[in-house]
Amino acid sequence: MAAAPEGKGILLKADPIAAAFREEVTSTLKTCETKPKLVGILSTSAAPSKFYAEFTRKQCEDLGVEFILKKTGAALSEELSEGDGVEEAILEANVDDSVHGILVYFPIFGPQQDHYLQQVISPMKDVEGLNFKFHYNLYHNIRFLEPKTLLETSTAPSQGTSTIDGEVPPAGMVKSIIPCTPLAVVKCLEYLGVYNRILPYGDRAYGKTVTVINRSEVVGRPLAALLSNDGARVFSVDIDSIQEYNKRPQASSDSTRYNPRHVVHPCHMTLQEILAISDVVVSAVPSANYKVTTEWLKAGCICLNVAADKNFEKDVRDKASIYLPAVGKVTILMLLRNLLRLQQYQCVVREGRESN
Amino acid sequence: MAAAPEGKGILLKADPIAAAFREEVTSTLKTCETKPKLVGILSTSAAPSKFYAEFTRKQCEDLGVEFILKKTGAALSEELSEGDGVEEAILEANVDDSVHGILVYFPIFGPQQDHYLQQVISPMKDVEGLNFKFHYNLYHNIRFLEPKTLLETSTAPSQGTSTIDGEVPPAGMVKSIIPCTPLAVVKCLEYLGVYNRILPYGDRAYGKTVTVINRSEVVGRPLAALLSNDGARVFSVDIDSIQEYNKRPQASSDSTRYNPRHVVHPCHMTLQEILAISDVVVSAVPSANYKVTTEWLKAGCICLNVAADKNFEKDVRDKASIYLPAVGKVTILMLLRNLLRLQQYQCVVREGRESN
Incomplete structure (x- = not known):
């Protein structure tokens, strides 16, 4: 029984993923007056x-x-x-x-x-999507907003906005801005087939189990929220705890009765136990010493390194079917995509002001 | 916390899956002289x-x-x-x-x-792919054959044929014929994104766990073999046992060292335990009384009914993200696709004979 050399997982660079967005940004730029x-x-x-x-x-x-x-x-x-x-x-x-x-x-x-x-x-110029308004919308699974609210100095979230499913914003509203790095990870997972396009928008990660190692406000927590709002069962890992983010109640036999946004549950499993059932592992630990143990991974899982340092061991592809060592090239395109959206929102608001 | 009505899984008819193959068959037919x-x-x-x-x-x-x-x-x-x-x-x-x-x-x-x-x-006219030669090739993950061997009356498999990866047959060889129903299931799973096109041909189901209920020679066993040869971890269930089909050794930390074809292991888990970790459940039990217990399914799994009777409970979409109640429309197209291939193989052999 010979070992097939092609048994090693795929080492995937972010370039082909970035390419589609580069094209989108380029073609949108052509339509910009300014x-x-x-x-x-x-x-x-x-x-x-x-x-x-x-x-x-x-x-x-x-x-x-x-x-x-x-x-x-x-x-x-x-x-x-x-x-x-x-x-x-x-x-x-x-x-x-x-x-x-x-x-x-x-x-x-x-x-x-x-x-x-x-x-x-x-917030009207916040290309990274770091403003509290955007984080609030993300955590509350609020996908659209009125562009003029981005000029309000108060950071209090607008009360009337509710969760609306669907890809197209309702009249007078635009898409909320999503933090670049978590959004880049979502786009990578879409490319990798983790998001299933057959499922309805807003629930395309249903059925997938994802571990996110890091719970910072810039990467790990918004990412866990995004993925679980999109239907995934997410384990959020930081140095002293593991939490489960899930909009569905795991214990119920009826998974149709889910919350409009994820709920955070304490998790009593170990990292080794959650990795054994995870289809996707995203690590974003800012330390050169931190490594995810390859032996603990589920055979055939997908691993994404989001940290500047390499958080996976050299032999990660002995277990992972796909390993993406860096997502920076996608992140910058998400930032430019946000820039183009915000420029458009600025226009909408300016025109609104002028017509009043 | 309201229940979202769209939380129910998708009821998917086979028509959109059949459509692509209908087109393939139609356009191939246009090129046929006879x-x-x-x-x-x-x-x-x-x-x-x-x-x-x-x-x-x-x-x-x-x-x-x-x-x-x-x-x-x-x-x-x-x-x-x-x-x-x-x-x-x-x-x-x-x-x-x-x-x-x-x-x-x-x-x-x-x-x-x-x-x-x-x-x-x-075997040269066996559109259903029921001949022993085809089953042997399937079980042994032999994907190509010399067309003239389909005229040999002996059912003994040719000795020299070995496993060759890649989608294109080597010179002088053609694709083996795959039994219609298992092939239709594979095509459905490709459509549903269970097969990951980013992974290399021959290993695109790597990382997926599939339960196949039925171990007949016409459907269940060839299907379990096909899926596990393509990299999936497959649980094959029949009335008195559960087996695991897998080309990778589950216990090893190195999943790159896999066998050229699946190995069958005894499985000591119960049906309830394997369903809890299965991404896909295919049932083909020829009985109106047999039902897969919805409560045992993993939230977000994909369920395919291949039997003439309905093997899933009415509430299956409370747990399944996608439910495909019948695959017959895809099966008939696989049969016609096999017919067109065999007609071509017959030509190749006739021309070979004439030129000798």
């Missing part, structure tokens, strides 16, 4: 941020998006401190009508102050 | 066989395939016995060069004698 302008704000001397800023510039130039890199603080001069002037730069871009999107290179001050800064960016 | 001729042999008075014969006629007429129904025995006259003259009719059609395919309406005499009759049909 070339969209993205402002990047770099205020630290951190090498990864600098690298990401250059990557953004290259992607924008390739596609025909105007990109302006505004440097402040330590990025501008050695005499300045890390983060100096970043808030002012955001506020300036917020009110500059020629600017359609703002991208701030985090981390800057640490989680708490960075979270504050994320809320300073006008 | 209109293919299928002979149906009806030798009993059984209503389902009569019904199936009429169904075959209608499908053939719609598509432009010549269909001749030859009646013998009780189908021809009340004075004759069930099955009288069926073997003679087969032998006659075997040597009639104007006949490209033979379809005998079983059951006739019972499993043993019917199995003998199946072997009487020339």
